Amino acid sequence: MTVLVRSGVGPLCALARAAIPSIWRGNYFSSGNEPAENNPVTPMLRHLIYKIKSTGPITVAEYMKEVLTNPAKGYYVYRDMLGEQGDFITSPEISQIFGELLGIWFISEWMATGKSTAFQLVELGPGRGTLVGDILRVFTQLGSVLKNCDISVHLVEVSQKLSEIQALTLTEEKVPLERNVGSPVYMKGVTKSGIPISWYRRLHDVPKGYSFYLAHEFFDVLPVHKFQKTPQGWREVFIDIDPQISDKLRFVLAPSATPAEAFIQHDETRDHVEVCPDAGVIIEELSQRIALTGGAALVADYGHDGTKTDTFRGFCGHKLHDVLIAPGTADLTADVDFSYLRRMAQGKVASLGPIKQHTFLKNMGIDVRLKVLLDKSNEPSVRQQLLQGYDMLMNPKKMGERFNFFALLPHERLQGGRHQRNARQSKPFASLVAGFSELAWQ
Numbered sequence: 038m039t040v041l042v043r044s045g046v047g048p049l050c051a052l053a054r055a056a057i058p059s060i061w062r063g064n065y066f067s068s069g070n071e072p073a074e075n076n077p078v079t080p081m082l083r084h085l086i087y088k089i090k091s092t093g094p095i096t097v098a099e100y101m102k103e104v105l106t107n108p109a110k111g112y113y114v115y116r117d118m119l120g121e122q123g124d125f126i127t128s129p130e131i132s133q134i135f136g137e138l139l140g141i142w143f144i145s146e147w148m149a150t151g152k153s154t155a156f157q158l159v160e161l162g163p164g165r166g167t168l169v170g171d172i173l174r175v176f177t178q179l180g181s182v183l184k185n186c187d188i189s190v191h192l193v194e195v196s197q198k199l200s201e202i203q204a205l206t207l208t209e210e211k212v213p214l215e216r217n218v219g220s221p222v223y224m225k226g227v228t229k230s231g232i233p234i235s236w237y238r239r240l241h242d243v244p245k246g247y248s249f250y251l252a253h254e255f256f257d258v259l260p261v262h263k264f265q266k267t268p269q270g271w272r273e274v275f276i277d278i279d280p281q282i283s284d285k286l287r288f289v290l291a292p293s294a295t296p297a298e299a300f301i302q303h304d305e306t307r308d309h310v311e312v313c314p315d316a317g318v319i320i321e322e323l324s325q326r327i328a329l330t331g332g333a334a335l336v337a338d339y340g341h342d343g344t345k346t347d348t349f350r351g352f353c354g355h356k357l358h359d360v361l362i363a364p365g366t367a368d369l370t371a372d373v374d375f376s377y378l379r380r381m382a383q384g385k386v387a388s389l390g391p392i393k394q395h396t397f398l399k400n401m402g403i404d405v406r407l408k409v410l411l412d413k414s415n416e417p418s419v420r421q422q423l424l425q426g427y428d429m430l431m432n433p434k435k436m437g438e439r440f441n442f443f444a445l446l447p448h449e450r451l452q453g454g455r456h457q458r459n460a461r462q463s464k465p466f467a468s469l470v471a472g473f474s475e476l477a478w479q
């Protein structure tokens with residue numbers, strides 16, 4: 038596979054993206070059956086074995102948190118795992134059209150809610166900054182619409198390495214970045230289109246104010262607790278050292294009930310569940326902010342509506358990877374339970390979705406955008422890449438059905454707030470939210 042260099046920046050041109058591997062993070066794999074010789078002792082494995090020996094088996098959530106975001110050795114902290122040289126590929130890295138349509142979504146919501154004089158674009162887990170870069174390009178192209186609006190960009194990122202890549206992708210070289218490792222705003226700069234941009238480690242530190250929030254393939258990396266139904270009731274899955282093979286980890290069941298059981302629904306019918314308290318905390322924070330100051334949140338991820346069981350899996354070098362092998366060298370992820378996100382938002386804001394990626398992108402006009410780019414491009418390799426990218430994003434057997442879109446909006450947005458009084462329609466207002474129904478400029 039070769040990575041093609043980005044070419045051209047004009048409004049209608051096609052931007053070349055990484056060659057598309059055949060695997061994305063929606064695939065599944067069960068763990069625990071790798072032969073011992075495939076189990077190198079990584080610094081993270083050594084750290085975990087030491088930890089388990091000192092304080093006992095750890096929950097899957099603690100394991101995920103340590104492996105992914107431990108400040109010294111975490112998988113996300115010091116590497117670029119996206120793209121051809123990395124471990125997995127995501128929609129914005131596959132096709133520029135993805136980010137462009139999301140940019141249109143934010144502008145459409147901004148217009149539908151009264152064209153505020155300022156807004157913050159906040160992305161959680163921005164990866165290489167590709168998605169926000171594509172969104173900002175749309176904002177520039179629609180500069181005449183947004184001309185009186187004060188926009189700022191706020192990125193929530195724990196990875197030192199990725200934040201550096203984001204800065205390279207997004208900021209103007211001539212304006213030096215301000216850095217302050219000890220501060221909640223650890224980096225500040227100006228984007229190529231002259232917009233102020235800041236980096237934070239936690240959503241909590243992003244200033245409150247009218248904001249559009251975006252989380253693409255972010256919730257799936259948050260730590261999950263796993264539970265198995267047993268004749269004695271729910272028992273949490275822990276990770277322990279294998280007594281047969283030193284330096285090898287294995288799953289075990291807790292002998293008695295554990296506190297995270299409180300997150301399981303009383304009427305749960307599945308026999309295995311994954312719960313993600315951190316996702317609940319973030320959705321509550323987003324909901325409170327949107328209820329207080331307006332705006333919207335768009336969440337896109339693979340997931341289910343409270344129906345799936347064991348979805349915990351690993352990715353390394355574009356291959357599925359045993360989650361307990363060589364920790365720290367592979368990505369760990371679990372499907373997002375959208376029914377839980379909806380419950381956590383309930384009462385504070387309205388939610389829409391989850392709807393399938395192919396429906397959302399179709400409603401946002403992906404076919405029209407593809408045609409424009411194809412018509413403008415004479416380069417056969419770029420045309421082929423555009424078509425392959427479209428197929429990867431839209432094909433129900435690829436990302437089209439595995440990925441979902443979910444939105445949080447102020448209640449007034451769906452009830453017809455003061456900016457929607459002239460919409461004399463019998464349809465519910467949800468039908469006016471782009472992506473969840475066909476895009477219609479208002």
Ligand code: SAH
Pocket residue numbers: 105106113119127128129130161162163164165168193194195196199238252253254255258
């Ligand atoms: N949204 C990007 C990247 C997805 S990978 C894309 O779709 O291409 C997950 C991203 O979340 C990475 O940027 C990772 O560093 C970041 N991340 C992981 N855990 C995080 C946490 N707890 N807080 C903030 N960012 C986190």
